[in-house]
Amino acid sequence: xxxxxxxxxxxxxxxxxxxxxxxxxxxxxxxxxxxxxxxxxxxxxxxxxxxxxxxxxxxxxxxxxxxxxxxxxxxxxxxxxxxxxxxxxxxxxxxxxxxxxxxxxxxxxxxxxxxxxxxxxxxxxxxxxxxxxxxxxxxxxxxxxxxxxxxxxxxxxxxxxxxxxxxxxxxxxxxxxxxxxxxxxxxxxxxxxxxxxxxxxxxxxxxxxxxxxxxxxxxxxxxxxxxxxxxxxxxxxxxxxxxxxxxxxxxxxxxxx
Amino acid sequence: xxxxxxxxxxxxxxxxxxxxxxxxxxxxxxxxxxxxxxxxxxxxxxxxxxxxxxxxxxxxxxxxxxxxxxxxxxxxxxxxxxxxxxxxxxxxxxxxxxxxxxxxxxxxxxxxxxxxxxxxxxxxxxxxxxxxxxxxxxxxxxxxxxxxxxxxxxxxxxxxxxxxxxxxxxxxxxxxxxxxxxxxxxxxxxxxxxxxxxxxxxxxxxxxxxxxxxxxxxxxxxxxxxxxxxxxxxxxxxxxxxxxxxxxxxxxxxxxxxxxxxxxxxxxxxxxxxxxxxxxxxxxxxxxxxx
Numbered sequence: 001x002x003x004x005x006x007x008x009x010x011x012x013x014x015x016x017x018x019x020x021x022x023x024x025x026x027x028x029x030x031x032x033x034x035x036x037x038x039x040x041x042x043x044x045x046x047x048x049x050x051x052x053x054x055x056x057x058x059x060x061x062x063x064x065x066x067x068x069x070x071x072x073x074x075x076x077x078x079x080x081x082x083x084x085x086x087x088x089x090x091x092x093x094x095x096x097x098x099x100x101x102x103x104x105x106x107x108x109x110x111x112x113x114x115x116x117x118x119x120x121x122x123x124x125x126x127x128x129x130x131x132x133x134x135x136x137x138x139x140x141x142x143x144x145x146x147x148x149x150x151x152x153x154x155x156x157x158x159x160x161x162x163x164x165x166x167x168x169x170x171x172x173x174x175x176x177x178x179x180x181x182x183x184x185x186x187x188x189x190x191x192x193x194x195x196x197x198x199x200x201x202x203x204x205x206x207x208x209x210x211x212x213x214x215x216x217x218x219x220x221x222x223x224x225x226x227x228x229x230x231x232x233x234x235x236x237x238x239x240x241x242x243x244x245x246x247x248x249x250x251x252x253x254x255x256x257x
Numbered sequence: 258x259x260x261x262x263x264x265x266x267x268x269x270x271x272x273x274x275x276x277x278x279x280x281x282x283x284x285x286x287x288x289x290x291x292x293x294x295x296x297x298x299x300x301x302x303x304x305x306x307x308x309x310x311x312x313x314x315x316x317x318x319x320x321x322x323x324x325x326x327x328x329x330x331x332x333x334x335x336x337x338x339x340x341x342x343x344x345x346x347x348x349x350x351x352x353x354x355x356x357x358x359x360x361x362x363x364x365x366x367x368x369x370x371x372x373x374x375x376x377x378x379x380x381x382x383x384x385x386x387x388x389x390x391x392x393x394x395x396x397x398x399x400x401x402x403x404x405x406x407x408x409x410x411x412x413x414x415x416x417x418x419x420x421x422x423x424x425x426x427x428x429x430x431x432x433x434x435x436x437x438x439x440x441x442x443x444x445x446x447x448x449x450x451x452x453x454x455x456x457x458x459x460x461x462x463x464x465x466x467x468x469x470x471x472x473x474x475x476x477x478x479x480x481x482x483x484x485x486x487x488x489x490x491x492x493x494x495x496x497x498x499x500x501x502x503x504x505x506x507x508x509x510x511x512x513x514x515x516x517x518x519x520x521x522x523x524x525x526x527x528x529x530x531x532x533x534x535x536x537x538x539x540x541x542x543x544x545x546x547x548x
Binding site: 012082220224234247 | 345377457
């Protein structure tokens with residue numbers, strides 16, 4: 001009785017993990033199944049992965065997703081780092097307002113931000129497409145960078161910067177030689193994190209994608225609405241494993257807690 | 258002189274980020290408000306004038322009320338189920354399982370959180386569809402099932418939403434439970450509190466901030482969800498989020514879509530403010546108020 005009670009937490013955690021991972025594992029296995037109708041039991045075959053490499057639509061969507069993700073990650077991380085430095089290191093009037101302004105982009109459902117962006121771009125005649133998506137993705141990624149790196153800056157000792165300054169280093173040299181190496185892990189974390197935000201973003205891309213231009217999530221959405229094919233399993237498995245790897249790497253850089 | 262230069266530097270460093278935020282998030286919301294008062298989508302050479310028509314449509318047709326309350330109810334169900342599952346989970350990881358497992362379990366919770374929503378939902382569709390894996394599994398253990406018909410039903414939407422938001426709830430609660438000061442529990446024990454009393458009178462109240470954070474992070478996005486209802490709910494999944502999407506993607510009635518989206522935004526802001534005030538009060542009582 002006592003032993004069973006002690007095992008209960010293990011069993012419970014296992015059950016919840018099963019709920020979280022079972023569908024994903026099943027999806028990956030079904031992508032390795034030869035039958036196009038998902039017939040069970042599974043006969044292993046890589047045929048759907050082979051097909052994937054001949055699917056021009058998915059390939060170009062994949063390329064779009066990766067390029068967009070890189071552009072968003074670099075832009076948001078560079079700009080966000082500058083803002084985070086000011087917010088973390090200085091006291092000034094209006095600072096708490098600036099910090100409060102970071103909350104809406106995180107808290108408001110992306111659906112609302114996405115349709116609002118669609119309307120703005122229509123109004124000022126920015127055509128729908130990758131550039132419009134880029135503008136939107138950076139907007140929702142920036143607050144995360146600023147919050148992440150503010151924490152990182154606060155974790156480093158400003159006395160080190162002051163020492164460098166008092167020894168005659170210019171602000172730029174101080175930043176490059178002292179501050180930058182100290183926050184580098186945070187910057188790498190932010191790059192990976194914002195890449196994932198953009199790479200996985202469906203809602204904003206969905207509303208800003210014109211016919212013919214798409215990203216992977218947009219392609220998957222239209223594929224699912226048309227019906228199920230094991231090819232979607234294959235591309236979904238690749239995306240899942242790719243995102244999971246990125247998160248595992250970046251979590252070593254970011255202190256989530 | 259150096260005072261001005263210092264301020265100028267700060268201003269210049271903040272400018273790009275904040276003008277981007279202004280341009281990509283805050284100004285669009287204002288434009289959305291403007292659109293919600295237009296009589297028609299300004300495409301082609303239509304005559305467009307300012308009107309309250311869209312808001313009247315929303316408030317006079319029962320349809321939109323029903324769907325709004327359905328979205329709110331869905332958010333309530335999802336949040337409640339997530340909380341019910343997540344609290345014991347977070348408690349087990351933070352306080353019951355061996356400490357060396359913590360980091361690994363923490364990562365296992367984070368990975369699905371950042372995996373693509375569409376990939377997650379697609380995986381559920383594969384499991385739940387007629388003739389899918391769940392049906393196969395239930396049949397093979399001998400249950401007499403013909404057509405499971407879970408996919409494209411309301412329960413499927415709830416399953417998909419719980420699957421998506423459960424990790425947030427586990428994480429926010431885990432963080433507070435992990436930091437819980439053991440000496441408080443020891444003090445309670447030495448004063449004669451039994452394990453249940455310690456749990457209910459010390460652990461639970463101190464974990465409330467994490468619970469509230471988790472509730473906010475679940476409730477608000479679920480209110481505005483449309484992918485889960487669309488892909489897992491089919492016709493049963495029509496909600497206020499899918500109605501907004503329809504206005505923009507299918508029906509091209511942008512002003513009505515903007516009006517509904519703006520009302521949804523108002524609800525979200527009211528809820529955020531209410532939760533914020535609640536948290537502030539909670540902090541005040543837990544620091545200043547000893548019973």
